[in-house]
Amino acid sequence: MPTAEESFDKRLEKVLAAHVGGFLRLHSCERLSGGASQETYRMIVETAGGEVWLAMRRAPEGVGESDIGPGLEVEARLMTEAGRVSVPGPEVHYVLTEQDGLGAGFIMEWIDGETLGAKIARGEDFAKVRPQLAYQCGQILARIHNIDLDTTGLREKLEVLTPEKFVHQMWDNYKSFETPQPMIDFTARWLLENLPTRHDVCLVHNDYRNGNLIITPDDGVVAVLDWEVAHIGDPMRDLGWICTNSWRFGRSEFPVGGFGMREDLFAGYEAESGKKIDPAHVRFWEIFGSFWWAVGCLRMGERYRREPTVGVEYPAIGRRSSECQVDCVNLLIPGPVTLPEAASISLSSDMPGTGELLASVRNFLREQVMSATTGRNRFLARVGANSLDIVLRELEYGAGHHAAQTEFLQKFFQSDEDFCSLQWRLVDKLRDGSIPLDAPGLAEYLRQSVVTQVAVDQPSYSGFQTAIAYAE
Numbered sequence: 001m002p003t004a005e006e007s008f009d010k011r012l013e014k015v016l017a018a019h020v021g022g023f024l025r026l027h028s029c030e031r032l033s034g035g036a037s038q039e040t041y042r043m044i045v046e047t048a049g050g051e052v053w054l055a056m057r058r059a060p061e062g063v064g065e066s067d068i069g070p071g072l073e074v075e076a077r078l079m080t081e082a083g084r085v086s087v088p089g090p091e092v093h094y095v096l097t098e099q100d101g102l103g104a105g106f107i108m109e110w111i112d113g114e115t116l117g118a119k120i121a122r123g124e125d126f127a128k129v130r131p132q133l134a135y136q137c138g139q140i141l142a143r144i145h146n147i148d149l150d151t152t153g154l155r156e157k158l159e160v161l162t163p164e165k166f167v168h169q170m171w172d173n174y175k176s177f178e179t180p181q182p183m184i185d186f187t188a189r190w191l192l193e194n195l196p197t198r199h200d201v202c203l204v205h206n207d208y209r210n211g212n213l214i215i216t217p218d219d220g221v222v223a224v225l226d227w228e229v230a231h232i233g234d235p236m237r238d239l240g241w242i243c244t245n246s247w248r249f250g251r252s253e254f255p256v257g258g259f260g261m262r263e264d265l266f267a268g269y270e271a272e273s274g275k276k277i278d279p280a281h282v283r284f285w286e287i288f289g290s291f292w293w294a295v296g297c298l299r300m301g302e303r304y305r306r307e308p309t310v311g312v313e314y315p316a317i318g319r320r321s322s323e324c325q326v327d328c329v330n331l332l333i334p335g336p337v338t339l340p341e342a343a344s345i346s347l348s349s350d351m352p353g354t355g356e357l358l359a360s361v362r363n364f365l366r367e368q369v370m371s372a373t374t375g376r377n378r379f380l381a382r383v384g385a386n387s388l389d390i391v392l393r394e395l396e397y398g399a400g401h402h403a404a405q406t407e408f409l410q411k412f413f414q415s416d417e418d419f420c421s422l423q424w425r426l427v428d429k430l431r432d433g434s435i436p437l438d439a440p441g442l443a444e445y446l447r448q449s450v451v452t453q454v455a456v457d458q459p460s461y462s463g464f465q466t467a468i469a470y471a472e
Helices: 008-019 072-083 117-122 130-145 163-175 182-193 236-242 262-273 279-306 313-318 321-332 354-372 375-413 419-432 442-457 462-467
Strands: 023-031 039-047 050-058 092-095 105-109 202-204 213-216 220-224 231-233
Touching: 008 023, 008 039, 008 092, 008 105, 023 375, 050 072, 072 092, 072 105, 117 130, 130 202, 130 220, 130 236, 130 262, 163 182, 163 279, 182 279, 182 321, 182 419, 182 442, 236 262, 236 279, 262 279, 279 313, 279 321, 313 375, 321 442, 321 462, 354 375, 375 419, 375 442, 442 462
Parallel strands: none
Antiparallel strands: 023 039, 039 050, 050 105, 092 105, 202 231, 213 220
16 A cells, blocks of 8 residues: 555556556656546556556546446446447556555556547548548447447446436436526426437447547547446437537537538448437437536536635536537527627726736736646646636626626516526426426527527637527
8 A cells, every 4th residue: 555655656656567567667647638527647658668658547636436427447347348349449457446546547558549529520630531430430339339238247337327317317416506507407398308208228338429539530430438427328328429519619510529420420320230310319319418518517617616626627617508508509499699789898997907907817828828838737728718718708798698687587577586586586487397498488588698698608619609690
């Protein structure tokens, strides 16, 4: 058992020495950018046979197995079983134990390739392979869904989630945050009123999307990653998730990951599985995907409220919930909107003004800190600069947005209560079912409020551009 005084690298070196053949020393260990829910490290190890690259997947400090789905030990097992049915992925070398003093996680083969979704969707290097990716993704999903849960012993390790249970699970999770987001409640109601009537039951990856795949320009998908939230349920969940707008990286014209078409995804799945796809069934899960990630983003923000030391990434992700909510608007209640006029962001006569101070810090992060740093620190500097952009837009549009929402809700409820009370009143009535989803004025209010919020949070998001494209 390592001592408390031992550094992270010293503890890691002990593990590598015991489980990597010919180990001589740990040359470097770098935490990669992204991965707010789990941490990923790239390690370069010197061995008697030469330099070896490895990867480690690890739960963040303070996060236990009960917080991360079935647990990282099961995730490693899932990857191993998937490899046995020709699902591409890294070989798992070792699963960490409590005695290692590194937390929950595992060490695996490093596979070269690209995981950044925007590069895969837009990069010139991937232009040749992009037309093949949707079909290939369908084939791989069919293999995942065909993994035998009983012979592998996975059935006893994974939670069973029916569509109804899954919707309720996420809706209940969101309710615990005590933040009124009526579009989330509206979408939950719609999902429960439109559940799939029949479906297969099998292994569901549950996070199969552009960004969790390693892709190369020549071979396409060479690895499927991030099995941390796998469960047993409806396989169409996976097909809907890879089509969710959050993972198209601005290329909405290619609904499958920003690189392909649904028809090719379905064709690949049908060719491998022999089963026919119902597009309406997949659409249900595409809507659920935006609902699921809207709640997931709020969960990140909630964690920051409980643990402010977790860092700048968490509240920034929390604000991305509005992106997912606008996707729900576009899928369920599209229509025209009117954006508020921008106000002056200088809040006092002092010089420099509030906006100038915020802009100066943003520019420092973006132009100086980013140029002087690399890796995760560079990534976090970008996140911080983007968060200050949100604050600046909030100063411009927030007052008008709030006033318009208050006026609408006061008319809707025929009440002069304040905005917060009215917002909670709307949410409560959506939750108890006393307001029908087609209540006059409800769709208009939800559409207007969510689209305006995205104008503040992320006006470059493709879902916002889709929402404002409707003619008055």
